[in-house]
Amino acid sequence: MAFRGIYRFSNMAVGLRVFGNAAKMRRFSISSALHEPRLFRFPMRWSQTFIPTMKEVPAEAEVPSHQLMLRAGMIRQLMAGAYTWLPLGYRAVRKVSEIVRQEMDRAGAVELFMPALQPIEIFERTGRRDAFGNVLFNFEARRGDRKLHFALGPTHEEVITDLMARHISSYRQMPITLYQIQTKFRNEERPRFGVLRTSEFLMKDAYSFGTSLEQLNTAYDAMYNAYCRIFERCGLKYLPVEAESGPIGGDASHEFMVPASNGEDFVIHCPACSYAANQERAETGRKSILPTPVTNAPAPALVPTPDAGSIEQVSKLLKSSPQAFIKTLIYKADGKPVAVLLRGDHTANEGKIRRAAKATSVELADEATILQVTTAPVGFAGPIGILCPCLIDHDVANISSAIVGANAKDAHLTGVIPGTHFPVTETFDLRNAEAEDPCPRCSDTLRMVHGIEVGHVFKLGTKYSVSMDARYVDAQEVSHPIIMGCYGIGVTRVVASIVETCHDENGIIWPLSVAPCSVMLIPLNVTDPEVMKVSERIYQELTDAGVDVLMDDRDQxxxxKFKDADLIGIPLRITIGGKGLAEGIAEVKWRGSAETMKPAIADTTAFVREQLAGRS
RNA sequence: CGGGCUAUAGCGCAGCCUGGCUAGCGCGCUUGACUGGGGGUCAAGAGGUCAUGGGUUCAAAUCCCGUUAGCCCGACCA
Incomplete structure (x- = not known):
């Protein structure tokens, strides 16, 4: 009852002081407890804590982690996208947080704590009020006769860059990396999968500040390596993958993905050479093969396709598969229209299109532009006779006879031969990578797996330091913007990912490092005085030894009790029952193993400590 | 933000189509007895504004309209 002890202490120490001071004292006591190993444990009697387990699966939970976390009494939903962490679940959150904290500290980062409540102005300075759009929670509140506009921090680049802008003036003050573990707020359009995707979640975010690319790379590598250690220690299988840096900006980033069938992200990887990237970023090893023009080829046939503008509609109408289509998408690259040709079943990748077009921004063209370059409404674009340049994907050149839009309303062309009926002088990689594509780095083929993004590291560069005016002077008194990186880990998502990947049909199987507690002690019959005497002794001995023990002292x-024990998944289970007692033994079993070990009652505490030591 | 589904006891559900007595069932909960090594048995109980506002009707959980909330698919997503 470590925490009960602390509360009692702080209450005594504070006495009848005013409320604010009491609150401050209490907070201080708890945070110092986090760093005091002897107090960081969880001796608990089930009858005195709050672990509301459920036999049945709540109807709203679909994925295993959501179901199990509800059933195991770890979480309860307050509303869509917001969950209460119950004692058992919160314990796991704290275990993960502590691992994150230790590895951040080891990597030389320093912890601070920033406000979740932020003025909207800082998001206007960086342009992210628009970039985030509806995802940014923001609201107005009155103070006297003034009206203030706030945001709830979705992340903290603005706050920390503003802070550093005020306090860093010289190259001598860098490099430095700061981090915090804080609640983040994002107005998710569609929260789902329990705690995997919520509008309020706990995140570790770190920010590096340096004077050079070398310093940035050093900080980045330190964070990258710390992340590997963190996920390793959390017992997660993970995959660092190359990633686009997205709206946050910058030019280099990796995501840390946990392979899981319910993951929302797609990871492309090569089993042979360990190439791995998210689908957005993944290259393919496809080669450009330019088609040779066919002589005497019949002209394409014009077929009417009334009101059928999508590939799906036209393929149904013409009874042909999407692979036979050439999809013609009109983009605007830096404002100038360009047609992108893909095979009908493929998905455009805007990052690749942007690079192929040598543009700084691309977006899908508006209807007016489409009408202008195709002389037809949306849905009937094609390469023949189009009034803008074409970017052609590698796979388009391989289609021997294609269906394309006719650049006329309600009409398509069939029998179109690339290179013959329209010019193909160069082809590009313009689409999302898929399974079975050739690997860009070796001769093997790519695989695709689902993954949960649990961490992300970015080289930000000067995006925020420029817009927030965070500058320093070098040894020659020349002023430069600070070079930044940012590094996030979804702490609560890590917990959910662990449950998602570590369970069987009976419940959770916690890795020891993040388990809410290490040992589950089950006195089988609490009305048997001998059973209770032995159980109480072992409970006390383990607690004194600093082991987290949960004793199921319920009269059930x-x-x-066995079902509940399996469900909540505490790694090591000690059973004290009449049968064993008669033989003078306890029963000790790892949650993930079928083998039951039988140490003598008197040796049980030592035996359990050895078992735990052997696994940590 | 588009499309779909749902809302009845703490959890899982039936009842609704075809309106009609006191709204049921399983689990859980309370009390008692029995029982005691993988969610036990028996008995007696408690627990419901049938999401919400309106309408139709002699009569609405049930039919109609609105609202709210939750879930699923899609779009979006540092």
Whole structure:
């Protein structure tokens, strides 16, 4: 009862002081407890804590982690996208947080704590009020006769860059990396999968500040390596993958993905050479093969396709598969229209299109532009006779006879031969990579897996330092913008990912490092004085030894307790029952193993400590 | 933000189509007895504004309209 002890202490120490001071004292006590190993444990009697387990699966939970976290009494939903962490679940959150904290500290980052409540103005300075759009929670509040406009921080680049802009003036003050573990707020359009995707979640975010690319790379590598250690220690299988840096800006980033069938992200990887990237970023090893023009080829046939503008509609109408289509998408690259040709079943990749077009921004063209370059409404664009340059994907050149839009309303062309009926002088990689594509780095083929993004590292560069005016002077008194990086880990998402990947049909199987507690002690019959005497002794001995123990002291039948024990998944289970007692033994079993070990009652505490030491 | 589904006891559900007595069932909960090594048995109980506002009707959980909330698919997503 470490925390009960602390509360009692702080209450005594504070006495009847005013509320604010009491609150401050209490907070201080708790945070110092986090760094005091002897206090960081979880001896608990089930009957005195709050672990509301459920036999049945709540209807709203679909994925295993959501179901199990609800059933195991770890979380409860308050509203869509917001969950209460119950004692058991919060314990796991704290275990993960502590691992993150230790590895951040080891990597030389320093912890601070920034406000979740932020003025909207800082998001206007960086242009991210628009970039985030509806995802940014923001609201007005009155103070006297003034009206203030706030945001709830979705991340903290603005706050920390503003802070550093005020305090860094010289190259001598860098490099430095700062981090915090804080609640983040994002107005998710569609929260789902329990705690995997919420509008309020706990995140570790770190920011590096340096004077050179070398310093940035050093900080980046330190964070990258720390992340590997963190996920390793959390017992997660993970994959660092190359990633686009997205709206946050910058030019280099990796995502840390946990392979899981319910993951929302797609990871492309090569089993042979360990190339891995998210689908947005992944290259393909496809080669450009230019088609040779066919002589005497019949002219394409014009077929009417009334009101059928999508590939799906036209393929149904013409009874042909999407692979036979050439999809013609009109983009605007830096404002100038360009047609992008893809095979009908492929998905455009705007990053690749932007690079192929040598543009700084691309976006899908508006209807007016489409009408202008195709002389037809949306849905009937094609390469023949189009009034803008074409960018052609590698796979388009391989289609021997294609269906394309006719650049006329309600009409398509069939029998179109690339290179013959329209020019193909150069082809590009313009689409999302898919399974079975050739690897860009070796001769093997790519695989695709689902993944949960648990961490992300970015080289930001000067995007925020420029817009927030965070500058320093070098040894020659020349002023430069600070070079930044940012590094996030979704702490609560890590917990959910662990549950998502570590369970069986009976419940959770916690890795020891992040388990809410290490040992589950089950006195089978609490009305048997001998069973209770032995159990109490072991409970006390383990607690004194600094082991987190949960004792199921409820007056329930054995089967009931075993089921609950399996469900909440505490790694090591000690059973004290009449049968074992008669033989003078306890039963000790790892949650993930079928083997039951039988140490003598007197040796049980030592035996358990050895078992735990052997696994940590 | 588009499309779909749902809302009845703490959890899972039936009842609704075809309006009609006191709204049921399983689990859980309370009390008692039995029981005691993988969610036990028996008995007696408690617990419901049938999401919400309106309408139709002699009568609405049930039919109609609105609202709210939740879930699923898609779009979006540092």
């Amino acid at each position: 039948r054995p089967g009931f």
